[in-house]
Amino acid sequence: xxxxxxxxxxxxxxxxxxxxxxxxxxxxxxxxxxxxxxxxxxxxxxxxxxxxxxxxxxxxxxxxxxxxxxxxxxxxxxxxxxxxxxxxxxxxxxxxxxxxxxxxxxxxxxxxxxxxxxxxxxxxxxxxxxxxxxxxxxxxxxxxxxxxxxxxxxxxxxxxxxxxxxxxxxxxxxxxxxxxxxxxxxxxxxxxxxxxxxxxxxxxxxxxxxxxxxxxxxxxxxxxxxxxxxxxxxxxxxxxxxxxxxxxxxxxxxxxxxxxxxxxxxxxxxxxxxxxxxxxxxxxxxxxxxxxxxxxxxxxxxxxxxxxxxxxxxxxxxxxxxxxxxxxxxx
Amino acid sequence: xxxxxxxxxxxxxxxxxxxxxxxxxxxxxxxxxxxxxxxxxxxxxxxxxxxxxxxxxxxxxxxxxxxxxxxxxxxxxxxxxxxxxxxxxxxxxxxxxxxxxxxxxxxxxxxxxxxxxxxxxxxxxxxxxxxxxxxxxxxxxxxxxxxxxxxxxxxxxxxxxxxxxxxxxxxxxxxxxxxxxxxxxxxxxxxxxxxxxxxxxxxxxxxxxxxxxxxxxxxxxxxxxxxxxxxxxxxxxxxxxxxxxxxxxxxxxxxxxxx
Numbered sequence: 152x153x154x155x156x157x158x159x160x161x162x163x164x165x166x167x168x169x170x171x172x173x174x175x176x177x178x179x180x181x182x183x184x185x186x187x188x189x190x191x192x193x194x195x196x197x198x199x200x201x202x203x204x205x206x207x208x209x210x211x212x213x214x215x216x217x218x219x220x221x222x223x224x225x226x227x228x229x230x231x232x233x234x235x236x237x238x239x240x241x242x243x244x245x246x247x248x249x250x251x252x253x254x255x256x257x258x259x260x261x262x263x264x265x266x267x268x269x270x271x272x273x274x275x276x277x278x279x280x281x282x283x284x285x286x287x288x289x290x291x292x293x294x295x296x297x298x299x300x301x302x303x304x305x306x307x308x309x310x311x312x313x314x315x316x317x318x319x320x321x322x323x324x325x326x327x328x329x330x331x332x333x334x335x336x337x338x339x340x341x342x343x344x345x346x347x348x349x350x351x352x353x354x355x356x357x358x359x360x361x362x363x364x365x366x367x368x369x370x371x372x373x374x375x376x377x378x379x380x381x382x383x384x385x386x387x388x389x390x391x392x393x394x395x396x397x398x399x400x401x402x403x404x405x406x407x408x409x410x411x412x413x414x415x416x417x418x419x420x421x422x423x424x425x426x427x428x429x430x431x432x433x434x435x436x437x438x439x440x441x442x443x444x445x446x447x448x449x450x451x452x453x454x455x456x457x458x459x460x461x462x463x464x465x466x467x468x469x470x471x472x473x474x475x476x477x478x479x480x481x482x
Numbered sequence: 483x484x485x486x487x488x489x490x491x492x493x494x495x496x497x498x499x500x501x502x503x504x505x506x507x508x509x510x511x512x513x514x515x516x517x518x519x520x521x522x523x524x525x526x527x528x529x530x531x532x533x534x535x536x537x538x539x540x541x542x543x544x545x546x547x548x549x550x551x552x553x554x555x556x557x558x559x560x561x562x563x564x565x566x567x568x569x570x571x572x573x574x575x576x577x578x579x580x581x582x583x584x585x586x587x588x589x590x591x592x593x594x595x596x597x598x599x600x601x602x603x604x605x606x607x608x609x610x611x612x613x614x615x616x617x618x619x620x621x622x623x624x625x626x627x628x629x630x631x632x633x634x635x636x637x638x639x640x641x642x643x644x645x646x647x648x649x650x651x652x653x654x655x656x657x658x659x660x661x662x663x664x665x666x667x668x669x670x671x672x673x674x675x676x677x678x679x680x681x682x683x684x685x686x687x688x689x690x691x692x693x694x695x696x697x698x699x700x701x702x703x704x705x706x707x708x709x710x711x712x713x714x715x716x717x718x719x720x721x722x723x724x725x726x727x728x729x730x731x732x733x734x735x736x737x738x739x740x741x
């Protein structure tokens with residue numbers, strides 16, 4: 152146990168994992184502070200799950216070291232298991248058992264007494280909104296209910312560190328929101344959360360700090376805002392009336408920021424001032440007598456960050472790629 | 483240690499619940515042995531008069547021990563198949579991500595098979611009694627048959643769990659079903675060894691199943707005999723020990739890549 156492993160509930164040094172000749176994780180360093188929600192963002196097959204499996208003692212590293220809750224994940228695996236909550240990607244839940252039975256099972260596996268297990272289990276089921284469904288077999292649950300039960304199961308022993316591997320993949324927006332709310336609440340209560348996701352919106356919404364992983368390596372790391380700031384200023388796209396002078400419009404926009412290629416019938420430029428500057432731009436265009444039919448302000452997204460560092464786009468990012476500030480605000 | 487005991491009890495119970503909640507999965511281990519019993523009792527009813535056939539009231543009395551052990555054996559497949567399903571579905575990972583005692587994962591399955599086979603024995607006795615079965619060994623004899631059958635079932639369950647852990651595929655486990663059939667046919671399950679000849683008799687003599695069945699059978703047709711009971715039980719227990727060792731090795735191999 153090192154000093155820094157006490158300050159950092161999750162720490163990794165040059166962590167690697169190969170499967171035969173394929174290197175799934177090629178040496179990553181992590182230092183996650185107490186009380187953080189750390190987002191691990193990357194496309195399918197980037198090495199997210201392999202990393203989580205190493206940190207949760209389910210897979211031995213090929214090289215490098217990692218400590219979770221102050222314990223070495225290899226030499227002190229049992230202590231790690233006692234300290235962490237784990238909700239794995241496919242929410243592997245026995246469909247023949249009821250939610251309540253699974254909670255009891257999980258409690259006993261963590262050495263919690265019967266009376267305590269009942270009280271805590273009931274409270275957790277209530278918390279994730281499954282009280283009414285508690286005595287139904289899990290096979291009858293919806294995807295969202297399963298994930299919520301999965302979350303409850305991972306919390307029965309009140310872990311200080313929680314690993315969520317793609318907690319909302321395949322969920323509808325309402326179910327996703329419910330999980331997000333719960334994760335936020337847990338974090339406010341002091342739980343350190345390590346979250347993997349392939350949804351940039353999820354990382355953006357939840358995580359205080361993000362690492363972007365691609366081909367087994369961390370290619371960018373920082374707060375969502377700092378990562379997006381690196382990509383550059385927001386872009387303003389102005390759709391013009393057919394009668395308008397495109398060149399004149401472009402000249403007006405150049406007073407605000409660097410020009411950006413745009414479709415015919417519209418002009419675009421960087422807007423360092425963001426949304427606050429839009430009024431100014433509109434006024435200037437109006438003064439120049441240019442007729443505008445539409446305005447769109449694009450803030451850089453984490454997908455843009457991913458694009459900048461890898462040259463590729465995140466899967467499923469297309470739908471959210473051009474979302475403005477308003478749409479991204481918490482519902 | 484008490485937490486380890488709690489894990490054993492818990493996972494055994496889950497294993498039982500697992501089986502009971504899949505009624506379709508129990509049908510083969512309940513129905514097939516009964517169908518065999520009914521068919522053979524009708525077809526071979528007169529064979530009990532052959533010279534050299536053990537002294538029995540009826541072919542039903544001769545065969546009931548076979549039916550019970552057969553039920554235990556068929557049921558054992560479910561233990562391995564469920565184990566494999568846990569691996570396929572990821573429930574296995576959920577278990578080992580907790581501080582659960584590793585051996586309780588497989589012991590739970592085997593203990594579940596034991597319990598199921600034990601009670602199944604009394605169910606079969608009860609059904610056969612409706613058709614006129616008498617057990618010369620009385621209740622003690624029935625208990626003895628149930629214990630031999632349950633131990634044999636647990637033994638086969640441990641082999642099937644080993645296959646389940648190794649393959650991680652329920653289909654592969656179910657593929658071992660014909661193997662059990664073959665073992666049964668190459669034994670004294672349906673006919674006394676004294677009336678067999680040649681290589682078939684040799685095969686049936688080597689087959690440990692013959693000895694377990696004959697031991698259990700004698701408790702039904704000749705009365706309670708401690709030595710007979712212990713003979714059958716020890717062979718079943720031997721199988722169980724070997725099976726547990728093999729499944730522990732399989733488990734260790736599967737966990738080798740994990741911390």
